[in-house]
Amino acid sequence: MANDPIHQFQISKLIPIEIGGMDFSFTNSSLFMVLTAASAGAFLYMTTSQRGLIPSRLQSISEMSYEFIANMLRDAAGSHGMKFFPLVFSLFMFVLVANLWGMFPYFFTVTSHIIVTFALALLVIGTVIIYGFLKHGFGFLKLFVPHGVPGILVPLVVMIEVISFLSRPISLSVRLFANMLAGHITLKVFAGFVTSLSAMGAVGVVGSVLPLAMTVALTALEFLVAFLQAYVFAVLTCMYLNDALHPGH
């Protein structure tokens, strides 16, 4: 069982809760969501509690992440986009911290479940659609009609634009989910090679050096992916929000 690379994605009930026939149990996934939100919130809260004019190291981590996301959003969506800053920052921090907690052995990776990433993607797209219609009314639909397209091509282009818009929540969620899932499976498989080869005697022990080195390298890669996917998620969120703010391109 220890070598089963899928086992790490198992959900187990910790506190069974059932409301109206639906299973809302507090599971290990819920536990890690709470851990993610609590640790990220506590880190940001505690590191900035000194309000130092000259920041400590930890305070500058909080400040750097703040300015990183603020610049990203301002570049992508302009200064009007700053009203979505709390959303983008929360998404980035939540995904990043969830990914990083998932790097601990035996820990559950919240973002390795498609339903979680899909819910987050729907939150983004839902915000884009609702804000777009509230702000621009039906003018928001101009998003699907790019400027300077010849009349005959308009139906085709509109169809492509609509399909591309509808596929956004899917691509946004599957990208994060698949990266985390595949990375963790690969890591586990290579780590499994080490144990199974070592069990084969002296030759196996020597041979297991290669997958061990691979595991170490993959761990580093996974840390990069953990950050990168949170970054990609935040960047795409910024770009989609830009569509809601400026639908006319």
Place this chain on the structure above:
Amino acid sequence: MKMFVTPGYAQEAAPAEGGAHDAAAGADASHGTETHASTEHGKGEFPPFNPQYYPSQILWLAITFGLFYLFLKKVVLPRVGGILEVRRDRIAGDLDQAALMKAEADAAVAAYEQELAAARSKAGAIGQEARDSAKAEAEAQRKVIEKELESKLAESEARIASIKSAAMNEVGSIAEDTAVAIVQQLVGGKADKAAVAAAVKSARE
């Protein structure tokens, strides 16, 4: 990946794991169901696609992410934004103050230069004045001394003249006496004083 995984586990003779790997690789799970070890996921589904826990995950995500969002929006982000704002203001203020101080320093340097130039010219003037007055004084002193010397010279000349005239007067009587004595020696007897005197006088003229 499957190609690498399957032989490795086959050699280990652990069919349960092989079955799980097949599920991971997306192969049909029924392949290894006869020895499926994972009792926890019951139906043997790939956990992320098992809808059993979807409601629970959505609910808990909504709760945790919602609280996280509110906490960040209400507490953390205003605070961090405030810190950055204060720092930016402080830096701008410090830069302004530095510019102000620099202007002050520049003004002080200019004032110093000006004062230095003024002092230098004043010193020059004082020196010139001192030189002029010293020169004038020396000139005056020289004149006084010259005048003194001239008067002394005149006095001396007068004395010389008087001595000379006195000496000249005495020359006559000496000549007379000498002539009387010479006449007495040569002629014998008394010489006529008046005649001698007339003779001397005529000789001197």
